[in-house]
Amino acid sequence: MWIRTSFCISVLFAAVQTVSSNMDSKALSASIAKFSARFCNELDKTKNVVSSPLSAEFVLALVALGSEGAAHSELLKGLGIPNDDAIRSAFTSVSQKLRAVKGVTLNVANKVYIKDGDYDLNEQLKTDAIKVFDAGLEKVNFDDGAAAANLINQWVESKTNKKIKDLITSDCLNQDTRLVLVNALYFKGTWSKQFDPNNTSDQPFYINEQTTVDVPMMYREGDYWYGESQELGVQLLRITYVGDDASMLIVLPNEISGLDAVLAKLADGFDLMAELDKMHETKVQVSIPKFKIESEIDLGELLPKLGIKTIFDKANSGLTKMLNKPESLFVSKAIQKAFIEVNEEGAEAAAATGMVFVAMSAIIDGPRLNADRPFLTIVVADNTLHFSTIYRGK
Known part of the structure; x- marks a missing residue:
C-alpha cells in the first residue's frame, strides 16, 4: 500500500482503554485496528480497495509529535494513543518486533525530505524521527518539483520492490514545500500450505x-x-x-x-x-x-471525516513543532497508494505513506x-x- 503526501489507514478491531504512557505492541495493534475499521467504513463501497493501516500510522504518529493544540488532540484521538510518550514507546517496540518477524519479507522504511538550505526538523522531532521511527533524513531542492518528485519516487520504488510507482507528482512540490514525510511498507509471504x-x-x-x-x-x-x-x-x-x-x-x-x-x-x-x-x-x-488490486485514496477528503482536519487548515494547522524555525505549515496533499496480489503461492503487498507540508503561501x-x-x-x-x-x- 502506498500513501502520497500525507497519511492513511485501514482495517479492524477494538478500542484502546489504556491511559498509560507505556503502550505495548498489543495496545498499538488495537488502536490501529479501530482506526482502520473507521477508515475502511468510509472507503468507496462500489469497488475493490486495498490499504495499509500501519503505513499510515507511522506517518500520523510522527506528525503528532510535531503538532500542538487542536491538531495534536485530533491526531492522538484518531490514533487511539494517550500521549507523546506512548507514541515513542509503542512505535519503538513495534519497529523492533517487525524486524524480527520470520518466514516472510517485511520491509518498513521511513524517510523525511527537508527543504535544502538552513531548514531542519525541530531538534526533538529530529531525535524522535531517528530513534523512534528509524527514519532517514535528506535535504532536497523542492524548487525543482520534477527532480524532487523523481528522487522521492525512486526511493519508494526501491523499498517496495517497484510495486508502488509515482507516489508524488511534480505539481505537489514547489518553492513553498518545506517537508515530505514518507513511509514505505512491503510484504511478501508464501503460504505454509500452498494452493494447487x-x-x-x-x-x-x-x-x-x-x-x-x-x-x-x-x-x-x-x-x-x-x-x-x-x-x-x-x-x-x-x-x-x-x-x-x-x-x-x-x-x-x-x-x-x-x-x-x-x-x-x-x-x-x-x-x-x-x-x-x-x-x-x-x-x-x-x-x-485469486486477485490483484491497486488503490489510490484521497486522504485529504477522508481523514477530516475521521476527525483529523486541523492539519489541513492553512490559517491554523497546529504544526508548530515540525521545523527548526518559526514558520506556519499545513498539509497540502494527502494520498495513499496501495497494491496487493494474492495467488496460489501466497501474497505480495506494498504501501507508501507520504505527507507534504507547504508554507502559507471435494467433501x-x-x-x-x-x-x-x-x-x-x-x-x-x-x-x-x-x-x-x-x-x-x-
Missing part, C-alpha cells in the same frame, strides 16, 4: 443478490484456524505464511450483501480480537479468489468457507495489521 494451481477455476462471485461475475477461485482442503461469529455475522479463517509469524485473516459475511454491515459494526468498536481468540484448528474446505468432514461474495482480508504479523483488502469482485 490445478484446482483453480473460474467460478461465479456474487457482487450482490442479483449479479454475479466469474472470478478465478482457488481451492484447497486442509487444516486451518477457523471460527464463526454469530454476533458479527461472519466466518473467520486464518491462513498462515511460512514461519507462522504472519497470516492472512479472511472475514466472510454470512449474507451476500453483508459486508457493509460488518464494516459498520467493526467501526463502532466491535472486538474482533476477542473472536480471533475463539478460533480453533480444524479441517476446512477453502475457496478464495471432507468439516466446515466450508466459500468466499463467493464481498469479504474483508487482513494481513497480520506479530499481531499488527499491515494491509487490509475489501474484495467486491469488481
Whole structure:
C-alpha cells in the first residue's frame, strides 16, 4: 500500500482503554485496528480497495509529535494513543518486533525530505524521527518539483520492490514545500500450505443478490484456524505464511450483501480480537479468489471525516513543532497508494505513506468457507495489521 503526501489507514478491531504512557505492541495493534475499521467504513463501497493501516500510522504518529493544540488532540484521538510518550514507546517496540518477524519479507522504511538550505526538523522531532521511527533524513531542492518528485519516487520504488510507482507528482512540490514525510511498507509471504494451481477455476462471485461475475477461485482442503461469529455475522479463517509469524485473516459475511454491515459494526468498536481468540484448528474446505488490486485514496477528503482536519487548515494547522524555525505549515496533499496480489503461492503487498507540508503561501468432514461474495482480508504479523483488502469482485 502506498500513501502520497500525507497519511492513511485501514482495517479492524477494538478500542484502546489504556491511559498509560507505556503502550505495548498489543495496545498499538488495537488502536490501529479501530482506526482502520473507521477508515475502511468510509472507503468507496462500489469497488475493490486495498490499504495499509500501519503505513499510515507511522506517518500520523510522527506528525503528532510535531503538532500542538487542536491538531495534536485530533491526531492522538484518531490514533487511539494517550500521549507523546506512548507514541515513542509503542512505535519503538513495534519497529523492533517487525524486524524480527520470520518466514516472510517485511520491509518498513521511513524517510523525511527537508527543504535544502538552513531548514531542519525541530531538534526533538529530529531525535524522535531517528530513534523512534528509524527514519532517514535528506535535504532536497523542492524548487525543482520534477527532480524532487523523481528522487522521492525512486526511493519508494526501491523499498517496495517497484510495486508502488509515482507516489508524488511534480505539481505537489514547489518553492513553498518545506517537508515530505514518507513511509514505505512491503510484504511478501508464501503460504505454509500452498494452493494447487490445478484446482483453480473460474467460478461465479456474487457482487450482490442479483449479479454475479466469474472470478478465478482457488481451492484447497486442509487444516486451518477457523471460527464463526454469530454476533458479527461472519466466518473467520486464518491462513498462515511460512514461519507462522504472519497470516492472512479472511472475514466472510454470512449474507451476500453483508459486508457493509460488518464494516459498520467493526467501526463502532466491535472486538474482533476477542473472536480471533475463539478460533480453533480444524479441517476446512477453502475457496478464495485469486486477485490483484491497486488503490489510490484521497486522504485529504477522508481523514477530516475521521476527525483529523486541523492539519489541513492553512490559517491554523497546529504544526508548530515540525521545523527548526518559526514558520506556519499545513498539509497540502494527502494520498495513499496501495497494491496487493494474492495467488496460489501466497501474497505480495506494498504501501507508501507520504505527507507534504507547504508554507502559507471435494467433501471432507468439516466446515466450508466459500468466499463467493464481498469479504474483508487482513494481513497480520506479530499481531499488527499491515494491509487490509475489501474484495467486491469488481
